[in-house]
Amino acid sequence: xxxxxxxxxxxxxxxxxxxxxxxxxxxxxxxxxxxxxxxxxxxxxxxxxxxxxxxxxxxxxxxxxxxxxxxxxxxxxxxxxxxxxxxxxxxxxxxxxxxxxxxxxxxxxxxxxxxxxxxxxxxxxxxxxxxxxxxxxxxxxxxxxxxxxxxxxxxxxxxxxxxxxxxxxxxxxxxxxxxxxxxxxxxxxxxxxxxxxxxxxxxxxxxxxxxxxxxxxxxxxxxxxxxxxxxxxxxxxxxxxxxxxxxxxxxxxxxxxxxxxxxxxxxxxxxxxxxxxxxxxxxxxxxxxxxxxxxxxxxxxxxxxxxxxxxxxxxxxxxxxxxxxxxxxxxxxxxxxxxxxxxxxxxxxxxxxxxxxxxxxxxxxxxxxxxxxxxxxxxxxxxxxxxxxxxxxxxxxxxxxxxxxxxxxxxxx
Numbered sequence: 001x002x003x004x005x006x007x008x009x010x011x012x013x014x015x016x017x018x019x020x021x022x023x024x025x026x027x028x029x030x031x032x033x034x035x036x037x038x039x040x041x042x043x044x045x046x047x048x049x050x051x052x053x054x055x056x057x058x059x060x061x062x063x064x065x066x067x068x069x070x071x072x073x074x075x076x077x078x079x080x081x082x083x084x085x086x087x088x089x090x091x092x093x094x095x096x097x098x099x100x101x102x103x104x105x106x107x108x109x110x111x112x113x114x115x116x117x118x119x120x121x122x123x124x125x126x127x128x129x130x131x132x133x134x135x136x137x138x139x140x141x142x143x144x145x146x147x148x149x150x151x152x153x154x155x156x157x158x159x160x161x162x163x164x165x166x167x168x169x170x171x172x173x174x175x176x177x178x179x180x181x182x183x184x185x186x187x188x189x190x191x192x193x194x195x196x197x198x199x200x201x202x203x204x205x206x207x208x209x210x211x212x213x214x215x216x217x218x219x220x221x222x223x224x225x226x227x228x229x230x231x232x233x234x235x236x237x238x239x240x241x242x243x244x245x246x247x248x249x250x251x252x253x254x255x256x257x258x259x260x261x262x263x264x265x266x267x268x269x270x271x272x273x274x275x276x277x278x279x280x281x282x283x284x285x286x287x288x289x290x291x292x293x294x295x296x297x298x299x300x301x302x303x304x305x306x307x308x309x310x311x312x313x314x315x316x317x318x319x320x321x322x323x324x325x326x327x328x329x330x331x332x333x334x335x336x337x338x339x340x341x342x343x344x345x346x347x348x349x350x351x352x353x354x355x356x357x358x359x360x361x362x363x364x365x366x367x368x369x370x371x372x373x374x375x376x377x378x379x380x381x382x383x384x385x386x387x388x389x390x391x392x393x394x395x396x397x398x399x400x401x402x403x404x405x406x407x408x409x410x411x412x413x
Contacts, residue, residue: 003058010061011285013050017043018284029391033142033287034383040291051292065289072286073138074254075278078235080141080159081258082271083150089259095157095339099325100164103343104172106324107317108133114313118306123180127353127362130176131371132314134169134349137162138251139290139379140342142283143386154335158342159255161322166252166349167196173353174247180362192247199246203238203253207260215264227266228273234261249349294376303370310374315381318343338389345382346375 001009017039025035043050051062089096108129115125137158144150144158171192178188211234218226235257242253261270299307323340331339354371357363363371 001055001057003061006056006058006061007064010050010056010065014043014065014288015281015284018288022284029387031143031146031383031387033139033146034380036284036287037139037291037380037383040288041294041296042291043288044292044294046294046296062292065285065292068282069286069289070250072278072282072284073251074235074239075274075282076138076141076286077251077255078231078258079271079274079278080145080150081255081260082262082267082274083145084156084159084259085262086259088151088156089160092153092156092160095326095329095331096160096164097325098328099157099161099322099339099343101168102325103135103161103318103322103340104133104165104168106321107314108172110313110317111310114309124362124364126176127357128367128371130169130173131350131354131357131363132310132317132346132374133165133172134346134353135162135165135318135343136249136251136346136349136379137342139287139345139382140386142287143383144342147387147390149390153331154338154342157326157329157331158339161325161339161343163252163255165343166249169349169353170196170247173356177356177360180360196246196248199241199248199253200256202241202245203256203260207256207263211260212264215261215266219266225273227269231257231261231270231274290376290379293372298369299373303366303373306367306370307373307377310370311377311381314346314374314378315344334389338386341382341385341389344378344385346378350375 018036021035021039022032023035025032025038042048045052050056051065108126111129111132112122112125115128116122120128140158141150144152144155149155150159171189174192175189215227215230218230223229235254238253238257239250240253242248242256243250246253261267264270319337319340321340322343323336326336326339327333351372354363354368354375358365358368
């Protein structure tokens with residue numbers, strides 16, 4: 001069987017499994033993303049190991065699936081940004097800053113203490129803390145979209161806090177690496193901060209002044225799906241610039257690109273076109289792909305205790321830190337709980353930091369496997385916890401949450 005036939009066979013299996021699992025998940029009042037994550041675990045090395053079936057000889061197939069999934073998460077964050085507006089985000093700046101900062105400091109401090117407790121020196125313990133400090137809200141965003149509360153008070157605060165989280169974790173990582181290498185840490189921090197400002201400045205200037213004009217001109221041209229293609233190009237370029245210029249995660253760039261297009265009259269057209277291709281193909285591959293990375297065979301009795309401790313630290317650290325930031329911003333206790341739960345999920349940023357630590361020798365091999373397991377478990381825990389935190393509020397007849405009752409499972413499964 002050719003490499004191409006192997007690819008389309010696996011894609012057919014993944015998409016069918018994703019949609020079926022998402023449907024079954026909604027039948028038990030859980031978000032479809034939970035089913036997609038779990039079916040990914042079943043299809044991965046833990047049970048079926050589909051990318052290593054006897055007829056699969058293409059060694060590049062797992063990497064190709066991963067890259068298709070990464071496009072899915074960019075589209076997901078772009079669509080989330082498309083639902084928002086800069087003015088709406090500006091109103092949530094206080095909670096974004098407080099929850100983002102406290103949501104990083106708290107789990108990092110807790111993990112450093114745990115690292116010292118299990119015998120790590122300070123440098124190794126600090127790197128362990130950094131891996132648990134990062135948040136990836138792509139999974140939480142999917143739940144918010146299904147519940148139709150992306151533009152709610154909590155949704156806006158959560159997305160803003162995630163941006164602050166991303167910036168702070170990158171700054172901390174750069175500072176730690178500079179200190180450990182004996183370099184000029186202050187100069188290194190200034191360089192990192194300047195790169196972030198450069199990217200954000202570019203994004204705002206282009207998005208506010210040039211993007212609407214270019215979009216209007218493209219709309220006048222007789223080009224098939226010209227506006228949608230232009231939106232995809234801008235999303236990809238923003239993601240690329242976020243990584244290469246700003247030193248930030250590509251998903252942050254995609255999210256900002258979506259916010260810029262939210263200001264254009266063509267927003268509805270872009271949303272309708274990209275929504276279909278995203279949820280029909282790329283997004284399911286991303287969520288199933290997360291599960292495909294789980295290998296339960298590497299979990300031993302010796303590592304179970306460490307994994308459970310790290311999961312507890314990762315979850316409670318975000319819940320307490322980000323939740324306290326929300327409380328200080330005059331959110332209610334339930335709203336603070338919702339925001340804190342939404343920050344629990346980890347993802348690519350945490351994995352990147354863990355890989356940097358492993359390569360530099362600050363994360364032992366045995367501990368690296370436990371960190372990866374912790375990140376994946378947090379991703380599995382977040383959807384049901386977040387849905388429960390929102391749906392429970394229906395009993396109080398809250399008008400905001402009542403809007404979520406008609407969740408369209410057909411669109412997002």
